[in-house]
Amino acid sequence: MEGKTLARIGAIVFVAFAITATVIEMTRKDEPAPARAVPVLQSPADxxxxxxxxxxxxxxxxxxxxxxxxxxxxxxxxxxxxxxxxxxxxxxxxx
Incomplete structure (x- = not known):
């Protein structure tokens, strides 16, 4: 019985962690990165x-x-x- 109880507790912790991560990700507001006038890789006129x-x-x-x-x-x-x-x-x- 000791092994089954430990497995159940582990499964509950895993599911709780997955639900928490999902809720955090869903409530996060994605703000677009500010657009730059000049691309980063483009060097000044050469x-x-x-x-x-x-x-x-x-x-x-x-x-x-x-x-x-x-x-x-x-x-x-x-x-x-x-x-x-x-x-x-x-x-x-x-x-």
Missing amino acids: PLRATLRRCQRLGEAATGNADCLAAWAESRDRFLGRTPAPAASNSNEGR
Whole structure:
């Protein structure tokens, strides 16, 4: 008899817990989250990003475009955490 009584008490506690959780969930007022003007994942306007998108639309022709090559180099440097190399001076300028 001891086992049956313990099982009954356990079942009553479980049912009481389930009913309490259900009542709490049903009485909870769901307030919609405030809408944000800007999506969370969207970063501020980045000229490099715009250039990379333009180069993406160019397709294979972008491989010969100097602006695209420079944008890819800058993007690669950002990704790898490198500081951009200083602009090399043209050795024919003084001649």
